[in-house]
Amino acid sequence: MPNSNKTYIAELKNNVGRQVTLSGWLYNSRASGKIQFLIIRDGTGLCQCIVEKAKVADELFSRLKRLGQESSLTITGTVRADERSVGGYELTVTDAKIVSPTTDYPITPKSHGTDFLLKHRHLHLRSQRQWCIGKIRHTIIDAIRRFFNDNGFILIDTPIITATAGEDLQSLFEVDYFGSPLHLTQTGQLHVESAAMSFGKVYCFGPTFRAEKSKTRRHLTEFWMVEPEVAFIDLDGLLELAENFVSFIAADVLQNNKSQLETLGVDSATLEKIKPPFYRLTYTKVADILTGQKTRDFLAQQLEELKNQKQQLETKIAELEKQQTGQLKQWQKDKIAAELIELRSTLGEVDTRIENNPKHAKLAAEFQWGKDLGGSDETIISQMHDKPVFVTHYPKEAKAFYMKTDRDEEGVVLNFDLLAPAGFGEIIGGSVREDDYDLLLARIAEYGLDVENYRWYLDLRKYGSVPHGGFGLGVERTVAWLTAEKHIRQCIAFPRLMDKIYI
RNA sequence: UCCCCGAUAGCUCAACUGGUAGAGCGAGCGGCUGUUAACCGCUAGGUUGUAGGUUCGAGUCCUACUCGGGGAGCCA
Numbered sequence: 138m139p140n141s142n143k144t145y146i147a148e149l150k151n152n153v154g155r156q157v158t159l160s161g162w163l164y165n166s167r168a169s170g171k172i173q174f175l176i177i178r179d180g181t182g183l184c185q186c187i188v189e190k191a192k193v194a195d196e197l198f199s200r201l202k203r204l205g206q207e208s209s210l211t212i213t214g215t216v217r218a219d220e221r222s223v224g225g226y227e228l229t230v231t232d233a234k235i236v237s238p239t240t241d242y243p244i245t246p247k248s249h250g251t252d253f254l255l256k257h258r259h260l261h262l263r264s265q266r267q268w269c270i271g272k273i274r275h276t277i278i279d280a281i282r283r284f285f286n287d288n289g290f291i292l293i294d295t296p297i298i299t300a301t302a303g304e305d306l307q308s309l310f311e312v313d314y315f316g317s318p319l320h321l322t323q324t325g326q327l328h329v330e331s332a333a334m335s336f337g338k339v340y341c342f343g344p345t346f347r348a349e350k351s352k353t354r355r356h357l358t359e360f361w362m363v364e365p366e367v368a369f370i371d372l373d374g375l376l377e378l379a380e381n382f383v384s385f386i387a388a389d390v391l392q393n394n395k396s397q398l399e400t401l402g403v404d405s406a407t408l409e410k411i412k413p414p415f416y417r418l419t420y421t422k423v424a425d426i427l428t429g430q431k432t433r434d435f436l437a438q439q440l441e442e443l444k445n446q447k448q449q450l451e452t453k454i455a456e457l458e459k460q461q462t463g464q465l466k467q468w469q470k471d472k473i474a475a476e477l478i479e480l481r482s483t484l485g486e487v488d489t490r491i492e493n494n495p496k497h498a499k500l501a502a503e504f505q506w507g508k509d510l511g512g513s514d515e516t517i518i519s520q521m522h523d524k525p526v527f528v529t530h531y532p533k534e535a536k537a538f539y540m541k542t543d544r545d546e547e548g549v550v551l552n553f554d555l556l557a558p559a560g561f562g563e564i565i566g567g568s569v570r571e572d573d574y575d576l577l578l579a580r581i582a583e584y585g586l587d588v589e590n591y592r593w594y595l596d597l598r599k600y601g602s603v604p605h606g607g608f609g610l611g612v613e614r615t616v617a618w619l620t621a622e623k624h625i626r627q628c629i630a631f632p633r634l635m636d637k638i639y640i
Numbered sequence: 641u642c643c644c645c646g647a648u649a650g651c652u653c654a655a656c657u658g659g660u661a662g663a664g665c666g667a668g669c670g671g672c673u674g675u676u677a678a679c680c681g682c683u684a685g686g687u688u689g690u691a692g693g694u695u696c697g698a699g700u701c702c703u704a705c706u707c708g709g710g711g712a713g714c715c716a
Contacts, residue, residue, distance in 0.1 A: 250709085
């Protein structure tokens, strides 16, 4: 095996004119009598390899011709720049070695259903789309770590098995810990607060578990969350930190994943907009907006647009259905059929939105100060903006026990949610923490939590309490937002969904 | 937990009001020197999710169940 000059596809641009050897898998192939086009993937990209019958041994030519998708092989040839090729470079093949031939690879280059793909997730990870998302996820995670490391934050690894509940008690996964019931962490926040009193600026980054009965495109039961926590910080400081942080991530993706964004069909202009300052609204302001004329007009207009869109789709579908019955080549009929499936699914989505619009309008109009913002309310606010929006100062009844009440306005807490624009919704939740011992104790009791479990947490208010706060950013939601991926389950390699684990 | 939709070849989907289950992809064989989800010809591939029911006749209608998708509530 000529291994001495092994090259990765990503490095082809530096090797034009040279002979190189690639190792990878057969992604797709097209063949004719005397020429074959093999698309090879090697983890760094795709490369079209040209096999001409005249330039290789006959036996090799025919073996390559019947080589199945996802067979592994090493392939040697000369690098050429060529516009017609994926990635702009191709290989004129002189030799190849089949490492392991494959037959009947289940995932074809045609379309597949979600269930099928999730059942084959171990193989689906090789697909272009999953590969692009995986690369971007990697950039995001790397950016997260770098942002904090370069800004003086210390990484603290918080426990996964815990006795304290950070969020809602109903969404806990219980663990039988040598006979006593503990649970999987919902947040590292309480622990990371303790570390902030030692290091000043800290963050934790790990998996989080929530047994929410939420079967939506925005929920996983196991997801990754990064949670910075800072001593001596106020709400304004947190907002600034959060907007710089999110902007840094977006800029990093833009810089490192141009081609992946392009493959995914993401308009990079939307990412370029993600720059400070983000919009800042108080909860009370949001409540006014939701119940006001602006929202009524906005939703009415949206409904009009949706109805128009529906009509256009229906016209298009009718046209295609008519065409389909005419005299056409089989492949043309197939193309139309594929297009119809696509259009019908879009139509279904539009129908759902039309159906939901009045419900959302009603929910918004009847919004009562004091309630938490519903998903639809968030969506409305988020749709009204082209940049992320901070919503701050929620009523304390709607929020967690540890959030600090606004001393100027006792009914609200010093918290914030960050809503991603264009209807994407919440990606960050954060707050200034209650730092007064007595007030915190009262809140713990109010929430019906066992004070004994929170003794250590209360101690932080006893020994040198300081104003402090932090937030949590959901990694998969951020990935979904930045890649414009509709479903969060595509944003982690092996998703854990409510009641459903595939692999 | 609630509401809506669906289940037909390995995969993605067809089958008008109940009347002999059909394409493409994939697989196999053959053809084609620049293909881009290549194309063209041939071949194989099915107890229509499961269990009942209505009917002369059920993929199609009814009931239950199982599985899947979407939405609601809740959240990162």
